[in-house]
Amino acid sequence: MSTFLEISRASMHEATMQDSPAAELGPNQVRLSVDRFGITANNITYGVFGVMMRYWEFFPAADGEHGRLPVWGFGTVVESRHPDIATGRRLYGYWPLGTELVVTAGRMDERSFVDVAERRRDLPTPYNRYIFTDSDPAYRAEREDMQVLLWPLFYTSFMVEDFLDDNANFGAATTVISSASSKTAIGAAYLLKRRGASKVIGLTSASNVEFTKSLGCYDEVLNYDEIESLPTVLTTYVDISGNRDVLQRVHHHFADKLTYSMIVGDTHWDAEAKLELPAVGPKPEFLFAPVQMAKRIKDWGRDELENKVMASWHDFTDWSTTWLEAREARGPEAIAAAYHDVLNGRVGPTVGMVCTF
Numbered sequence: 531m532s533t534f535l536e537i538s539r540a541s542m543h544e545a546t547m548q549d550s551p552a553a554e555l556g557p558n559q560v561r562l563s564v565d566r567f568g569i570t571a572n573n574i575t576y577g578v579f580g581v582m583m584r585y586w587e588f589f590p591a592a593d594g595e596h597g598r599l600p601v602w603g604f605g606t607v608v609e610s611r612h613p614d615i616a617t618g619r620r621l622y623g624y625w626p627l628g629t630e631l632v633v634t635a636g637r638m639d640e641r642s643f644v645d646v647a648e649r650r651r652d653l654p655t656p657y658n659r660y661i662f663t664d665s666d667p668a669y670r671a672e673r674e675d676m677q678v679l680l681w682p683l684f685y686t687s688f689m690v691e692d693f694l695d696d697n698a699n700f701g702a703a704t705t706v707i708s709s710a711s712s713k714t715a716i717g718a719a720y721l722l723k724r725r726g727a728s729k730v731i732g733l734t735s736a737s738n739v740e741f742t743k744s745l746g747c748y749d750e751v752l753n754y755d756e757i758e759s760l761p762t763v764l765t766t767y768v769d770i771s772g773n774r775d776v777l778q779r780v781h782h783h784f785a786d787k788l789t790y791s792m793i794v795g796d797t798h799w800d801a802e803a804k805l806e807l808p809a810v811g812p813k814p815e816f817l818f819a820p821v822q823m824a825k826r827i828k829d830w831g832r833d834e835l836e837n838k839v840m841a842s843w844h845d846f847t848d849w850s851t852t853w854l855e856a857r858e859a860r861g862p863e864a865i866a867a868a869y870h871d872v873l874n875g876r877v878g879p880t881v882g883m884v885c886t887f
Contacts, residue, residue: 533862533887534628535869536596539586542577542873547862550592553632555611560635562660564625567603568678569865569872569883571712572686573627576600578772583818587653589626598626599869601885602682604663604674605631614638622669622677623660627869629887633660641665654820667840675856676847679882680713684846687717688839689819690768690794692826695725700789702764704729706780709771710751711738711879713854714794718768719747720846728766733757733776741879745853758783766790769814774807781808792817856884 531549538544555561577599580586589598607619612635621642625631636646642661650658663669668681699705705722707715710732722730732748742751752759757779764787767780772793781788788811807814826835859868868883870876877883 532628532630534591534598534626535866536591537577537599537627539577539580539595539597542574543870545866545869547866552630555609555632556634558612558635559610560607560612560615560633561609562605562621562625562631562633563608564629564631564887565604565606565620566674566678566884566886567601567625567627569601569627569859569868569885570679570683571709571872572683572714573599573601574873575772584653588624588650588657589628589631590649598628600657601625601627603678603885605660612638615643620663621660622663622666622681624657627865635660656820656823667836668843670844670847673847673851675882675884676850676854678884679854679856680717680847680850681843683714684717684843685823685839686794686817686819687714687721688842689822690714690718690792690817691721691725693792693817693822694722694766694768694790695727696822696825697790699728700766702728702766702789704731704761704763704765705768706731706733706760706765707748707768707770708733708773708776708780710734710748711742712770713879713882715768715770716745716747717846718770719745720849721842723747723749724842731760733771738879760784762787764789767792769793777814778808781811785810788812791815853880855881857881859883859885860887862887 532552533547533549535545536548576585585600586597588600591597605621607617610617615635633645634647635643637644642659645658705728709715711734719730729749732742732751733754734742736753739751739753754776762784765784766789769777791812791814793814793816859865865885
């Protein structure tokens, strides 16, 4: 028997733990126990964009009205019908918020395999790959919780910064980032500040201003009420909050000085959109990190991309331990409570929820 958090696709507030019979394994299939995973605002974004970006299709529930939220973390092989995958091996990858996952292992190399199950074949490969921890360049045992909480967010952060650099920041000398206390925003700001090609300004709620300033990765931090005080110079905007009112205000304030508007996430997913999408400034463009990743593989090759990402990643995780606490939720009830706490914004920016069934 396996257990999953079944979430209503119509209302993410409706979520309950449900048991499900364990599936029998077929040829080349592997049963993985889900050992340790994170729940962050990023996972809430997967649910918000679940239909549009097809996130609900990775781990469908038995009915079409519910879904199993994707999470990132570690799992262990507990049963295998694949000749080259032994029980006991540990992997990092993309899991349903539950106790186990059955995959059909294919396209295997010495470091990883891909779940080639029919339902996942036309979904983005980066989400379908499972990496053996003993061959994973991102893995360090002493930083396991940081990988659970930050790796998928950091990869997006890396692609945000790289995309802007790839396009010479669209001619702007300033980058404004919303939801500046979120982990994706912090990662992007850390990389932008390190490159030093533009001034980095963070927008956050008044309660998070002091924390965000203390990080040192922003040149300036303002609360949302201060948007209209920003100098109207050539600027790019990275929208991680998903708050359409903030998006509208930024567009109206900068007008034709806004050279690019990027939508990355939706951390303020339930904020009421008081205005329509902006009629002023450039059309907001959604950044899908795997697209920029594919471009860089073509530009640089997979090995060079990996080298660049890993060098930045290990520096970032070492720095992140100075401000981020991994807080454990153990058992189904605690995990469900952690999900609702993240969903309802009750987890502060200095805390990341790490879950174990």
